[in-house]
Amino acid sequence: MSIAMAIAPHLPYLRRFARALTGSQPGGDAYVAASLEAIIADPALFDDSLDPRVATYQVLLGIWDSVDINRHVDTTEMPYERNLEAMTPRARQAFLLTTVEGFDAAQAATILKTDDAEISALLDEAGREIASQVATSVMIIEDEPLIAMDIEVLVEGLGHDVAGIARTHSEAVKLAHETNPGLILADIQLADGSSGLEAVNELLNELDVPVIFITAYPERLLTGERPEPAFLVTKPFEPEVVKAVISQALFFDTRAGKSSKVAAAG
The missing domain is CATH 1.20.140.160 (PhyR, sigma-like (SL) domain)
Known part of the structure; x- marks a missing residue:
């Protein structure tokens, strides 16, 4: 050739x-x-x-x-x-x-x-x-304490603040209302059997904020048949991947908004 x-x-x-x-x-x-x-x-x-x-x-x-x-x-x-x-x-x-x-x-x-x-x-x-341009407050929705701590360290290492960590749907909604985060990092399966996906979609009715899903079940979101997230990291994750995706989401100043809600897998 x-x-x-x-x-x-x-x-x-x-x-x-x-x-x-x-x-x-x-x-x-x-x-x-x-x-x-x-x-x-x-x-x-x-x-x-x-x-x-x-x-x-x-x-x-x-x-x-x-x-x-x-x-x-x-x-x-x-x-x-x-x-x-x-x-x-x-x-x-x-x-x-x-x-x-x-x-x-x-x-x-x-x-x-x-x-x-x-x-x-x-x-x-x-x-x-x-981060120096768009440093923000990041809310973590994650029920596994060690993973939540790892993500918290990554977020702070990039120069962002952690608004808090929620382990359930109800905690996520409450924390978001209290802190108005600039970015959400969310698992889709939470401690009490509730859904981080449903929590995020509820929050997107009120907040205009980018969302990154970090999940061991990417197949539940990547069906090709429903609205899908712009930013998705698969567990177990590499720290460099999470940092890159956080930077990417804020770099493009993507806003999920109501029209970008992700449909739950049935």
């Missing part, structure tokens, strides 16, 4: 990534054009031993590091764009690669020509930078 054929399917996503990096369509498209021109001039820049998508992004970020076309993010139309503007470039790259483009940590490390440890550090940095 020719390099052109290998790259072609990935160009729309590469443009999306470049536009997010620069904060503008002209700036992003200029980097993509410069990357393609560089590959034409020197095909060896495209590492054909890699997955073609990984190799394509790797070339673009190599150009980003060597050619100052438009490194300033200057788009302020949406909250997430303002959040992006305040992030340091390297952390921004790692964050966008993993959360927007869907690369795993190993792929992101290959694209950035680094290792998993630096990717983890960059994502932590991105999370802290996001």
